[in-house]
Amino acid sequence: MKREKPKYMQIIDAAVIVIAENGYHGSQVAKIAKQAGVADGTIYLYFKNKDDILISVFKEKMGVFIERLREIAHRPISTEEKLYELVKNHYTILQNDHHLAIVTQLELRQTRKPLRTKISDILREYLSLYDYILKEGIENGVLKDSIDIRLLRQAIFGMIDETSTSWVMTGQKHDLVSLTDEVHQLILHGLKK
Amino acid sequence: MKREKPKYMQIIDAAVIVIAENGYHGSQVAKIAKQAGVADGTIYLYFKNKDDILISVFKEKMGVFIERLREIAHRPISTEEKLYELVKNHYTILQNDHHLAIVTQLELRQTRKPLRTKISDILREYLSLYDYILKEGIENGVLKDSIDIRLLRQAIFGMIDETSTSWVMTGQKHDLVSLTDEVHQLILHGLKK
Amino acid sequence: MKREKPKYMQIIDAAVIVIAENGYHGSQVAKIAKQAGVADGTIYLYFKNKDDILISVFKEKMGVFIERLREIAHRPISTEEKLYELVKNHYTILQNDHHLAIVTQLELRQTRKPLRTKISDILREYLSLYDYILKEGIENGVLKDSIDIRLLRQAIFGMIDETSTSWVMTGQKHDLVSLTDEVHQLILHGLKK
Amino acid sequence: MKREKPKYMQIIDAAVIVIAENGYHGSQVAKIAKQAGVADGTIYLYFKNKDDILISVFKEKMGVFIERLREIAHRPISTEEKLYELVKNHYTILQNDHHLAIVTQLELRQTRKPLRTKISDILREYLSLYDYILKEGIENGVLKDSIDIRLLRQAIFGMIDETSTSWVMTGQKHDLVSLTDEVHQLILHGLKK
DNA sequence: CATGAATGAGGATTCATTCAT
DNA sequence: CATGAATGAATCCTCATTCAT
CATH class of the missing domain: 1.10.10.60 (Homeodomain-like)
Known part of the structure; x- marks a missing residue:
């Protein structure tokens, strides 16, 4: 069949x-x-060609990230809770598919220009959902309104991405999802005691 | 000559x-x-071979980052100030050498295992200085002691790295160093108002 | 339809x-x-296969050349007139179908052995009509009997073919059929004044 | 060495x-x-690439044809004699190098446009020497002045080329150079008795 | 008769690396 | 130390042909 x-x-x-x-x-x-x-x-x-396979892999798999985050973004919960779910969602998907985690965190960091551009385009849709949540948080007076929203987004994504990459590079030994609480705290309140 | x-x-x-x-x-x-x-x-x-050129480039150039950060780490200033200088130092070096910035943020994200390992080794020395500053901050009661120090380090580096990469990918048009204040604030106090 | x-x-x-x-x-x-x-x-x-398409194209289209030349060969006219009609016929068919002209003069000059052989076989029937006319001309004392008939045939076909190819390669811009008079003259009396 | x-x-x-x-x-x-x-x-x-090999082969080998014909064109002999030597020269070179003959008469008749163009360019230099001889013959009143010189050239080249190709396709069995006399006669006086 | 998705053999070309000079 | 001509391994992609439907 x-x-x-x-x-x-x-x-x-x-x-x-x-x-x-x-x-x-x-x-x-x-x-x-x-x-x-x-x-x-x-x-x-x-x-179309070999690169197109990689791009399609990213597109298809990013689709899952996007789909779930979109659902989270529209839940009737607080901004703090949304950010918590955002982190947890990202970690969960990666932890549930170790192969995908390697591809996403390492192999997709391709350097050739055309590929990079295509990948960025796909990532943009995912990150626009970050912006949606952040904007809402600012309007509700929950988040800082003194800082450019793009910078806020980069801060969050940078933390999540770097922790994910470290997890992959160290062999995915510890539990990634269990970092959610601490990372969520760092995102909201920073390193200061 | x-x-x-x-x-x-x-x-x-x-x-x-x-x-x-x-x-x-x-x-x-x-x-x-x-x-x-x-x-x-x-x-x-x-x-030795072509990869060795890339590794050597990274080693030589990282040396500048390390050297300056080491000096900062040992200055008689507060942890907050050290973190400020840490961010500023990173941004300043990249902004002063656009070619280096491209190589560091994009081209060096090579995927082949052996290269990746070598590059991580070099990065480790730089990041150990992050740890030095963070440890000091914790001991002085300035920084959270409830969170694993590696996570704190990844959070900081993730933010700096992601903002740098964004800057490079958007053509290095705006001023990178001027982000220092805001990023420093995010590192210390997070996104919450 | x-x-x-x-x-x-x-x-x-x-x-x-x-x-x-x-x-x-x-x-x-x-x-x-x-x-x-x-x-x-x-x-x-x-x-049977792709080559068979090409061979069939040639066979079908050569059929037209052959059919008309056969009719000419049997007309009750002089050898000189037959040769005139032979040239005119060849040029006319090509001029009336520019696509066919390109295929015949350029694309069919394939180099692979088996194809070459098949195409020669088809061409042979057409050229045997040349021989028919030439033989008649020799027997009637109109044409030289001192030269091998195959050579005579190659001379005629060579001239017609080369002029046709030139016409195709220069974009089929001028009128091919109008060359008939001059070529006919060259065939019969040569270049000498 | x-x-x-x-x-x-x-x-x-x-x-x-x-x-x-x-x-x-x-x-x-x-x-x-x-x-x-x-x-x-x-x-x-x-x-540069595989096609460039073929083009270079043609260029190098055509050089011999051209070189020798140029010398003939400038000899202090009659136009009739020059045309005789022209034919003989062409046949002689082909007969002396059977490999070259196959390549020239069959394999070089490539159909792909860029190749065809390059080959035509090279051939043009050879044919311009035909024109030189023909022009001289016309000016001296030896050759017909009623027919376009390009047509005269195509007639000659067509005969030589077709006879050469036939010789190659029949396995280069008979003596090609010995056709010179008859072909020379056909060129000058045509098929008519 | 007709379809068109699937097959898989085949080859030009690049470029890191070597080593005789 | 320095050169640069020569090496040759390694791979993506095309497209004629088949055959289950």
Whole structure:
């Protein structure tokens, strides 16, 4: 039965695994095709080229982050709670898929310009939800209104991203989600006692 | 006078320029050699291989960050002031050398395992100075003692790194150093009003 | 009405257009199929393989050359007149179908052995009509009997073919048929005054 | 001793042999490199790409045709004699190098546009010497002045080219140079008795 | 008869590295 | 120390052809 899974997602999923295990550089198209159980040429029926696979992986997986955060952003809860859920959501998705975590935190930090641009574009949608929550917080008088919102967003994302990368680079040994409380506290109140 | 500059630094400097302008991928050894004004083969008298050039670039340039931060860490000033200088120092070095900023924030985020490891090793020395300042702050009762010091460090570095990367990716148009006040405030007191 | 045209000729005609516009190299089977309005696989119900399309194109189109020349060869006119009509016929067919002209003069000059052989075989029938006319001319004492008939034929065909190719390569701008008089004269009396 | 032969000509000569024996299509760069006794990559120190090899082969070899014809064109002999030598020269060069003959008459008739253009450019210099001789003949009242000189040139070249191609396609069995007399006669006086 | 998704063999080209001079 | 000509491994992608529907 060919029905099971459309080949597109089959290849995406294979790519995540292969890239996580071999690095983008070590992930020949043939290797991804084999993992996906399709012929090399089949890849090109669904993706323009190799880079397009990576971009699509990011797009598809970022979709999950975005979808859930969007739901959080619209819940009838306080800004503090939304920020808490924001952090927890990010950590949870990464912790639940170690392969994805490697790809997201390490392999996707590609340097070639065109790729970088495409990835940024996708990330922008995710970060615009940060902005939504932050703006609301400022309007409600919960968050500082003296600082540029972009800077607030970068501060939050920087903390979450750096802690995630550290977690991945140290072998994903400890529990990432359990950092949520402390990181949430740091985001809101800073390092000062 | 090229004569007075040992070829080693000549190549390092050439590498920063070439990599910043062409990306690591587009920086063939031949191109770096040409920019440095030496023959291709000469590179290999000073560097083991191409990766070694990148690592050496990072090591040499990180040295400046480390040197200055070490001086700051030992000044007879408060922890708050040290953190202020830490941020300012990082931003200032990047802002003063746009080529270096590109290399540091974008091109060095290489994905290949061996390179990643080497770069982490070098970064560790820089980050250990963060730890020194943080530890002091905790002991003096200035900083939270309820949170793991590694997390505090990641929070600070994450913010600084993310803001720097954003600055580079948006074309280094605005003034980076002038963000110091706000970022310092976020580090200490968080986003909450 | 596509319905009335058997798919075989539909594909042949599509191939002439696609090959003329894209070159043999740029004429993927899929492109020909699309132009013909059939599925890729359908091509293989009518042709053994891609080369077979080209051969069939040549065979079908050469058929027109042959048919008309055969009629000319049997007309009750002088050898000189027959040679005149031979040239005019060749030029007229090419001039009336610019796509065909490109395919015949340029794209069909394929180099691969098997194709070359097949094309020669088809051409042979056309050229045997040249021989028929030439033989008659020799027997009637009109043409030189001192020169091998194959050489005479090659001389005529060489002139016609080269002038046709030049015409195609210069963009088919001038009138090809109007060269008939002069070429006819050259064939009969040579370059000498 | 690497001295013997500059690698450029070494590769050109290898290419002629390999292409003659395998066709352009069957002539992988690796095969040419092997025949030339160099590494694959070395080819690219001397040629921009594979097509450039073919173009260079044609340019180098056409040079011989041109050089010799130029000398003939300037000899103090009659136009008739020059045309005789022109034919003989062409046939002689081809007959003396069977590999070259195959490449020239068959493999070089490539269809891809850019290649075709480059080859035409090179051929033009050779044909301009035809024009030189023809113009002289017309001015001296030896040749017809009623026919466009380009047509005269195409007639001559067409005959020579077609007879050469026939000779190659029939396996280069008979003697090509011995056709000179008859072809010369056809060029000057045509087929008419 | 007709479809078109899937196949997978095949090859030009780049570029880090070496080593004879 | 310095050179730079030569090396050769390594891989993405195309596209003619098949065959299950």
